[in-house]
Amino acid sequence: xxxxxxxxxVLAGGAGLAxxxxxxxxxxxxxxxxxxxYGDRAVHESLARRTxxxxxxxxxxxxxxxTLGEMTILFGAVLGTVVLLRQTRDERRAAPRPEDVAxxxxxxxxxxxxxxxxxxxxxxxxxxxxxxxxxxxxxxxATALHLLYLxxxxxxxxxxxxxxxxxxGDALAASAYLVLGLAGVLAGxxxxxxxxxxxxxxxxxxxxxxxxxxxxxxxxxVACAVVVLLARFLDQAVEIEEESGT
Amino acid sequence: xxGWTTAATLTFxxxxxxxxxxxxxxxxxxxxxxxxLSSALACPGLLLLAQGYGRPAYVDLAxxxxxLGPVGTLVFARLLAEELAADPPAxxxxxxxxxxxxxVVVLVLCAATGPGRAMVKLLVxxxxxxxxxxxxxxxxxxxxxGGRRG
Amino acid sequence: MDxxxxxxxxxxxxxxxxxxxxxxxxxxxALVLAVLGLALAVxxxxxxxxxxxxxxxxxxxxxTPLLLLLSVRKVxxxxxxxxxxxxx
Amino acid sequence: xxxxxxxxxxxxxxxxxxxxxxxxxxxVSAVDTLELVVGGVVAGIAAAAARGxxxxxxxx
Numbered sequence: 001x002x003x004x005x006x007x008x009x010v011l012a013g014g015a016g017l018a019x020x021x022x023x024x025x026x027x028x029x030x031x032x033x034x035x036x037x038y039g040d041r042a043v044h045e046s047l048a049r050r051t052x053x054x055x056x057x058x059x060x061x062x063x064x065x066x067t068l069g070e071m072t073i074l075f076g077a078v079l080g081t082v083v084l085l086r087q088t089r090d091e092r093r094a095a096p097r098p099e100d101v102a103x104x105x106x107x108x109x110x111x112x113x114x115x116x117x118x119x120x121x122x123x124x125x126x127x128x129x130x131x132x133x134x135x136x137x138x139x140x141x142a143t144a145l146h147l148l149y150l151x152x153x154x155x156x157x158x159x160x161x162x163x164x165x166x167x168x169g170d171a172l173a174a175s176a177y178l179v180l181g182l183a184g185v186l187a188g189x190x191x192x193x194x195x196x197x198x199x200x201x202x203x204x205x206x207x208x209x210x211x212x213x214x215x216x217x218x219x220x221x222v223a224c225a226v227v228v229l230l231a232r233f234l235d236q237a238v239e240i241e242e243e244s245g246t
Numbered sequence: 247x248x249g250w251t252t253a254a255t256l257t258f259x260x261x262x263x264x265x266x267x268x269x270x271x272x273x274x275x276x277x278x279x280x281x282x283l284s285s286a287l288a289c290p291g292l293l294l295l296a297q298g299y300g301r302p303a304y305v306d307l308a309x310x311x312x313x314l315g316p317v318g319t320l321v322f323a324r325l326l327a328e329e330l331a332a333d334p335p336a337x338x339x340x341x342x343x344x345x346x347x348x349x350v351v352v353l354v355l356c357a358a359t360g361p362g363r364a365m366v367k368l369l370v371x372x373x374x375x376x377x378x379x380x381x382x383x384x385x386x387x388x389x390x391x392g393g394r395r396g
Numbered sequence: 397m398d399x400x401x402x403x404x405x406x407x408x409x410x411x412x413x414x415x416x417x418x419x420x421x422x423x424x425x426a427l428v429l430a431v432l433g434l435a436l437a438v439x440x441x442x443x444x445x446x447x448x449x450x451x452x453x454x455x456x457x458x459x460t461p462l463l464l465l466l467s468v469r470k471v472x473x474x475x476x477x478x479x480x481x482x483x484x
Numbered sequence: 485x486x487x488x489x490x491x492x493x494x495x496x497x498x499x500x501x502x503x504x505x506x507x508x509x510x511x512v513s514a515v516d517t518l519e520l521v522v523g524g525v526v527a528g529i530a531a532a533a534a535r536g537x538x539x540x541x542x543x544x
């Protein structure tokens with residue numbers, strides 16, 4: 001198969017794909033129109049399971065299997081980063097030096113850190129009620145911890161951030177999601193089916209069956225994953241340097 | 247469209263539009279100030295949208311932005327300390343204008359909401375935003391005198 | 397498309413995204429990217445997708461700039477080390 | 485750590501807990517028992533983070 005044949009095949013495939021895409025676009029409902037076949041069904045299903053936030057119902061109930069895939073992607077990406085950014089044999093660790101920080105900036109960091117942790121956990125816990133969920137809240141909580149690096153220095157952050165524990169937490173949270181899915185199989189329905197728990201009262205913390213639990217698992221997974229990811233980047237940028245003369 | 251969403255649209259078109267221009271051109275000291283102002287102006291806009299759409303849950307967006315926007319500016323202040331020390335940004339005028347705008351928007355929204363927990367939430371968001379932006383602006387103008395070290 | 401807020405948000409995203417591509421220096425690109433994230437969050441909000449907007453705010457406002465600037469710092473430190481021939 | 489500093493640390497954590505639990509009450513839309521319990525636990529976690537951060541900064 002020479003170059004020309006390959007090019008022709010790519011062109012033919014691309015033309016077919018383009019034709020299909022154009023055909024699909026021509027048949028799409030108008031922008032901002034009031035006909036939403038999928039949306040109506042999703043809202044109906046989510047209300048039937050008393051989940052106030054339809055997006056949470058789609059993510060963690062109707063398409064919880066997709067979310068499992070997304071979680072696995074994040075898990076694998078962080079794993080890859082940990083392997084790629086490890087300390088190699090010709091590198092050494094230099095102790096991070098203390099940093100001068102203006103007092104108002106330090107006070108701000110110390111005051112906002114707990115508030116941001118609280119907000120992150122609030123976003124996770126109310127994922128089935130209001131905008132937000134495990135991913136958003138987990139990122140907010142993990143970012144909050146790094147205020148300690150911004151408002152003080154890397155040594156202060158290292159004192160309250162044992163990376164090993166966060167790696168374990170990441171794996172545990174990912175397993176918790178799987179176990180919650182398997183619990184559905186053991187209960188006699190399907191993998192990740194939302195039939196285990198009572199659906200609760202609409203618009204309260206317990207509503208939505210397994211949605212809040214899956215949200216919590218994702219929240220922990222994302223928070224730990226972001227902490228581990230940033231730990232590798234910070235190690236490389238602040239601590240690890242190459243041996244002199246190599 | 248109602249009055250609230252119109253005000254929000256004007257905020258985005260005028261305020262955030264100006265910061266897009268500011269962050270795209272000029273020396274580094276102007277760009278970091280524009281980045282700080284972008285979150286200071288977008289957050290009141292999001293609050294206005296929440297009021298305009300009549301959805302109190304949308305206030306969470308502004309709350310997260312009020313927390314993380316200044317943190318983002320601190321990231322730039324911290325990791326660009328060496329460059330900024332050579333050419334420090336000084337923008338008390340723009341920063342105080344943005345802070346005043348946010349305060350006015352929050353107070354007007356509080357008056358429209360009426361007393362209650364929702365009003366306290368608005369006030370907390372406004373305090374976090376203005377406080378954070380003022381501290382971030384202070385951090386940009388020499389908040390890390392040691393330059394880049396640890 | 398007849399909502400002015402949607403039009404303004406789309407224009408902001410288009411302007412910021414074009415700038416992010418046009419700027420060559422990674423540090424300045426990170427600054428533009430932070431503002432682009434904000435414009436995207438506004439666009440998602442006016443399109444009534446607050447969950448996506450919250451994701452964008454959480455990731456785009458502090459996490460992405462931090463990752464980018466840490467990478468820039470590592471690269472610059474290595475360059476400095478190579479030109480000096482000794483650790484700083 | 486003598487008794488006096490331990491007492492002050494405990495007081496600091498308690499103060500943070502009260503403040504953060506109050507913030508939780510402001511954030512949530514409707515208050516019920518479970519909301520209060522979860523808020524108390526979460527405020528405890530965040531107060532522990534505040535204490536840890538202060539200790540990490542001053543413990544140099």
